[in-house]
Structure formats: C-alpha cells, structure tokens
Amino acid sequence: xxxxxxxxxxxxxxxxxxxxxxxxxxxxxxxxxxxxxxxxxxxxxxxxxxxxxxxxxxxxxxxxxxxxxxxxxxxxxxxxxxxxxxxxxxxxxxxxxxxxxxxxxxxxxxxxxxxxxxxxxxxxxxxxxxxxxxxxxxxxxxxxxxxxxxxxxxxxxxxxxxxxxxxxxxxxxxxxxxxxxxxxxxxxxxxxxxxxxxxxxxxxxxxxxxxxxxxxxxxxxxxxxxxxxxxxxxxxxxxxxxxxxxxxxxxxxxxxxxxxxxxxxxxxxxxxxxxxxxxxxxxxxxxxxxxxxxxxxxxxxxxxxxxxxxxxxxxxxxxxxxxxxxxxxxxxxxxxxxxxxxxxxxxxxxxxxxxxxxxxxxxxxxxxxxxxxxxxxxxxxxxxxxxxxxxx
Numbered sequence: 001x002x003x004x005x006x007x008x009x010x011x012x013x014x015x016x017x018x019x020x021x022x023x024x025x026x027x028x029x030x031x032x033x034x035x036x037x038x039x040x041x042x043x044x045x046x047x048x049x050x051x052x053x054x055x056x057x058x059x060x061x062x063x064x065x066x067x068x069x070x071x072x073x074x075x076x077x078x079x080x081x082x083x084x085x086x087x088x089x090x091x092x093x094x095x096x097x098x099x100x101x102x103x104x105x106x107x108x109x110x111x112x113x114x115x116x117x118x119x120x121x122x123x124x125x126x127x128x129x130x131x132x133x134x135x136x137x138x139x140x141x142x143x144x145x146x147x148x149x150x151x152x153x154x155x156x157x158x159x160x161x162x163x164x165x166x167x168x169x170x171x172x173x174x175x176x177x178x179x180x181x182x183x184x185x186x187x188x189x190x191x192x193x194x195x196x197x198x199x200x201x202x203x204x205x206x207x208x209x210x211x212x213x214x215x216x217x218x219x220x221x222x223x224x225x226x227x228x229x230x231x232x233x234x235x236x237x238x239x240x241x242x243x244x245x246x247x248x249x250x251x252x253x254x255x256x257x258x259x260x261x262x263x264x265x266x267x268x269x270x271x272x273x274x275x276x277x278x279x280x281x282x283x284x285x286x287x288x289x290x291x292x293x294x295x296x297x298x299x300x301x302x303x304x305x306x307x308x309x310x311x312x313x314x315x316x317x318x319x320x321x322x323x324x325x326x327x328x329x330x331x332x333x334x335x336x337x338x339x340x341x342x343x344x345x346x347x348x349x350x351x352x353x354x355x356x357x358x359x360x361x362x363x364x365x366x367x368x369x370x371x372x373x374x375x376x377x378x379x380x381x382x383x384x385x386x387x388x389x390x391x392x
Contacts, residue, residue, distance in 0.1 A: 043262070046255050050176050053250065055185055057241055058169050061128065063192035064230045065165050066307070067200055068139040069158070071226050072101070073308040074204035074325055075219035077315050084217040092148045100152045101308055107159030115164020116171050124172050127164070129238035134161040136230025143216075143223035166190075175244050176259070178266045183352060187343030194339060197307060197332035200226075204311070204325040299360065302367055 075086040076097065083089075087097060119127045138158045145151045169189055173182050204222055211218035242248045245259035283289060310331070315324040346355040 042255075042258060046251075046258055046262075047177075047181065049251065049255070050245075050259075051185075053242055053248075054173075054176060055188055057237065058172070058185075058189045059192040060233070061132065061237060062166065062169060062189050063196045063199070064132065064233060065135065065162055066193040066196035067203075067226050068135055068230055069104075069162055070197065070307040071139070071200055071204070071222055072142075072155070073311045074200055074328075075222055077311050077324055078204055078208055078219045078222060079211045079217065079321075080315075081321050082211070084211055084219070086151075086219045089217060089219075090145060090147050090151055092151065096148045096152075100148070100155045103152055103156040104159035105304065107156045108163040111160050111163035112167050116168055119164065119168045119171065123243045124168070124175075125238055125241040125243050128168065128172075128241060129234045131161050131165055131168075132230050132237055133234035136227045136232075136234065139227030139230065140224050141227075143220040143227070175263070178262060180347075180350075184343050184347045187339060191336050191339040191343075193307070194332045194335040197310065198329045198336065201311070201325050201328035201332070204328075205322050208322040208325060302363060 072086070078085055080088065086092070087094075092100070115127075115131075122130075135158055138154060138161065142151065142154045142158070145154060166189075170182075170186055173185060177185060203226065207222045207225060208218045210216075210221045213221065216224075242250075245251060245263075246256055248256070251259065310328045311324060314327040317327075319327050342355055342359060346352040
C-alpha cells in the first residue's frame with residue numbers, strides 16, 4: 001500500500017491536491033461538538049448513508065480481488081495426489097513457483113502510485129470497474145496456462161491491475177470520511193481479505209470434485225470459477241459505486257454541503273485538480289513516507305506469504321487431498337473476527353499504535369516459533385488423528 005492513510009501533523013499522499021496540502025488545524029482530540037460546526041444528528045445520518053453505499057461495496061470488491069490473488073496457493077496442491085495440480089501439469093519446480101509469486105509483487109509495487117493517479121483522473125467508479133474486469137479476465141486466463149513462462153507472465157500482469165485496488169480504496173475513503181472515521185472502515189475492507197481466505201479454501205474443496213470434468217483439471221476450473229464473478233461484478237460497480245459526495249444523487253443538497261464542509265481540512269476533494277510535480281515532490285521528500293514503507297513492508301511480507309502458502313502448510317501438517325483445502329478455512333474465519341474486534345477497540349480507545357504493535361509482536365512470535373521448531377513440532381496438536389480399526 002502506498003497511500004499513507006493519515007498524518008495528524010503534516011502531509012500525506014492523500015492530500016496532494018492543490019488547496020489540500022496544508023497542516024490540519026483540528027487535532028484528533030477535538031470533536032465536532034467542541035467546534036460547534038455541525039449538527040450531530042445530521043452528521044450521523046450522513047455518515048450512515050455513506051456507510052451503506054460505500055463500505056459493503058468496497059469490502060466486496062476487495063474480497064474478490066484477494067480471492068483471485070491468492071487462489072494460486074490452492075491450485076498448487078489441488079488434486080496433487082493424482083498429479084493434476086498446478087505444478088505437475090505446468091512442469092514447475094518449487095523455485096519457479098516462488099518466482100511466479102514474486103513477479104506479482106514486483107508489478108504490484110511498481111504500479112500502485114500510477115493507478116492511484118488514474119483513479120482520480122478517470123473517477124473511482126470507472127477505474128475500479130476497469131481493474132475488476134481486467135483482473136477477473138486475467139485470472140480466468142491463468143486457467144489456460146501450459147507452462148512456467150505463461151504462469152509467470154500472467155501473474156505479473158495480474159499484479160499490474162490489482163496493484164491499485166487497496167491503496168485506491170484507502171484513497172477513495174478520503175473523499176468521504178474524516179481521519180478519525182477511516183480506521184474502522186479500512187479494517188472492514190481489509191478484513192474481507194481474511195474472509196476471502198476462508199471462502200477460497202471452501203471453494204477449492206468443492207471445485208476439487210470437478211477434477212477432469214470436461215477434460216479440465218480442477219485447478220483450471222478454480223481459476224475460471226473464481227475469476228468470473230469479478231468480470232460480472234465490474235459492470236455493477238461501474239453503475240453502483242459513488243464517486244464523490246458532491247456528485248452523489250442520493251444525497252440532498254444540504255448533505256452534499258455538509259459532507260464538503262466536514263472534509264475541508266481532513267479529506268480530498270473530488271473537484272480538486274490532479275496532482276502536480278510540485279505536489280509529488282513535497283510528498284516524496286517527506287521522511288514519514290519512507291518510515292511508513294518500512295513498517296508496511298515488515299507487516300506485508302508475512303501476511304502475503306501466509307495467504308499464498310497456507311494450503312501448503314496444512315498439507316505439511318498431514319492433511320491430504322481435498323481435506324488440506326478445507327482445513328485452511330478455520331484460521332481465516334478466526335482472523336476475520338479478530339481483525340474487526342481489534343479495529344473497533346483501536347478506534348474506541350484512540351490507540352491504534354499500541355494495538356498494531358501488540359498484534360504485530362504476537363504474529364512475529366508465531367513466525368519465529370515456526371522457524372526454530374522442527375518441521376513436525378505442530379503435528380502433535382494439529383495433525384489429523386489416526387483412528388483405530390477397533391474404534392466405533
């Protein structure tokens with residue numbers, strides 16, 4: 001993610017438009033009641049109307065995005081017991097598979113910022129719908145790959161089009177919400193990634209039974225079936241996703257004015273001009289941007305790795321065949337609940353840093369344990385129990 005969601009004392013990538021680059025004069029501790037600017041009931045009504053239109057759609061979009069991004073992990077072991085998995089049929093080695101995963105992330109890193117620029121230039125609904133249609137079609141195309149070169153090339157293109165979605169959605173929220181309102185909504189959107197992990201395992205389990213149906217291996221069906229919803233949904237997003245408060249037909253004139261006034265110091269404006277080189281320079285020379293890069297890199301590396309290798313991990317615990325796919329569901333289901341609960345707590349206590357640090361530490365300890373313990377250390381607790389032939 002290249003969008004810095006908020007900086008309470010300076011500039012961020014979301015504030016690069018003329019007239020927006022300025023120091024926030026309202027501190028996070030100040031409430032709307034203290035400034036006596038707006039009617040509390042009107043604000044709650046406005047924010048609720050925005051939530052109903054924006055958050056479910058955004059979460060749904062990111063769920064489909066993450067489903068299409070991470071399903072290669074399911075394809076890697078799907079029907080491996082009959083040699084109908086991705087690696088066997090494309091003659092890929094483990095090293096080549098890792099390279100195919102890596103090129104996706106290289107493209108992702110390169111094209112995040114250009115994609116955000118185009119989101120503002122072309123309008124969110126148009127650009128996000130285009131991205132959805134593109135990554136859905138590319139995912140379906142991955143089902144037709146024959147060798148390592150095709151898998152690697154298609155994954156790179158997939159990284160190009162998916163790069164702009166999450167930073168784009170975070171940037172998109174700045175047109176609608178104040179800084180203090182964004183955290184829980186970003187969490188709801190991000191949590192859909194864990195939900196996608198749960199769905200992905202369940203879908204892979206079901207699709208595994210289609211192996212060699214109409215002459216296609218199950219992993220090919222997996223890419224086709226999971227890519228198609230993104231293509232179909234792109235047309236709905238084009239018409240349903242609102243662009244900016246000032247152009248939303250479902251807001252009254254008074255609500256549009258209220259939305260504009262609320263965000264005059266803490267948000268982006270749909271009517272503002274596009275970013276200039278001067279604006280870009282002021283952001284790119286800010287040390288906080290690179291501090292954010294370092295922190296996010298540390299978080300994203302294990303998160304991305306886990307999403308791509310969870311099916312392989314469950315298979316390593318001793319679960320065989322389609323059951324290895326099914327056993328990826330419980331961890332993601334728990335992660336979804338924890339993500340929402342932690343985000344709600346962080347917003348309630350206005351203590352996002354300590355929440356992030358505590359759970360990052362817990363995650364780090366989990367990865368450290370995985371690294372230093374022997375490969376069979378977890379099997380005592382998590383491996384499937386062998387039933388006695390005399391058991392009921």
